[in-house]
Amino acid sequence: MSDKEKILSIVVPCYNEEAVLPAFYDEICRTADELKDRVDCEFLFIDDGSADATLSILKGYAGSDERVHYISFSRNFGKEAAIYAGLQNASGDYVVVMDADLQHPPAFLSQMLDNIRSGEYDSVAMRRLDRKGEKKIRAWFSAQFYKLNQKISGVDIPEGATDFRMMTRQMVDAVLSMPEVNRFTKGIFTWVGFRTLWLPYHNVERPAGTSKWSFWSLVKYSFNGILAFSTVPLAIASVLGAIICLGAFLMMIWVVFKTLVWGDAVGGYPTLITVILFLGGIQLLMIGILSQYFSKTYMETKHRPVYIAREKKLGRPRRKKDSV
Ligand code: UDP
Ligand code: MG
DSSP, X not given: OOGGGOXXXXXXXXXXXXXXXXXXXXXXXXXXXXXXXXXXXXXXEEEOSOSSTHHHXXXXXXXXXXXXXXXEESSOOOHHHHHHHHHHHOOOSEEEEOOTTSSSOGGGHHHHHHHHHTXXXXXXXXXXXXXXXXXXHHHHHHHHHHHHHHHHSSOOOOTTEEEEEEEEHHHHHHHHTOOOSSOOHHHHHHHTOOOEEEEEEOOOOOSSSOOSOOHHHHHHHHXXXXXXXXXXXXXXXXXXXXXXXHHHHHHHHHXXXXXXXXXXXXXXXXXXXXXXXXXXXXXXXXXXXXXXXXXXXXXXXXXXXXXXXXXXXXXXXXXXXXXX
16 A cells, blocks of 8 residues: 555544634644645544534534544543544544644644654654643642652653654554553553654643643542552552561560560550551551552443443544454
């Protein structure tokens, strides 16, 4: 197949993006035009249960532009689910995932595509160099998360990694072969391996609309990421248990020694209560960590679908999907 016949699927999760969608569509059409000598583009918008006019805007585009496809969810399932639905239904030889808010500038697609077409890379991903326009505290927590994640889980996600990523069909199929319902996409992209080129860029502020992430949803996302890819927190219980046992043993020797040498007046109430409270706290903490893993396992065993589509318009599959 000559490269001209290859298709680039552009997957765009959208949640209440009526304010910015028209600007995004204009720009992505311009970019597709620039790329037309290299690839044909298809657009796959995922309406993640928007409550605004997002779906009707998408339907309008789909009516007049045959490159536009969409899937509309029955409710808000989250960006991870939207990315999964996009990858699952994209028919392209290359697939790129990008935000609808122009914070992932379409202008980079050309450079990403050239690097992938060179055959040297299976994936080209964008990494933010700064967090201009973001609250300082949010940026700080985010940096700490990447550091912690790097330390305790096997997957090495560079700081500032975004979901803005172009992949070959082979890598997309590998990502889809991971069946978990609780999907931490950044970790999955890294876990499947392949050769990835990281391109740095400066953060772009949203031209319209607002971020869908609250501070707490980001904290939850970070914990999910660690739980999804690491069992190190579970090992903390064993390590702490061993240390405390050793401490208790040494203390026991000290108490016996003290009693034999000096005799003992019944005392030590403060020591006793401190030790009891300390041990109680540690035990609860460990049960808490255990429960986090247990609850994730419980949810996975239900085998619920990652998303439910209410309506969709998809093109005819242009190619048979290979399995990995
Ligand atoms: N998004 C989504 N479902 C959600 C939240 C967000 O599909 O539940 C989409 C959103 O429409 C946007 C992208 O994910 O295209 C990134 O969201 P946002 O800009 O709010 O995140 P931020 O850039 O602040 O991290
Ligand atoms: Mg954004």
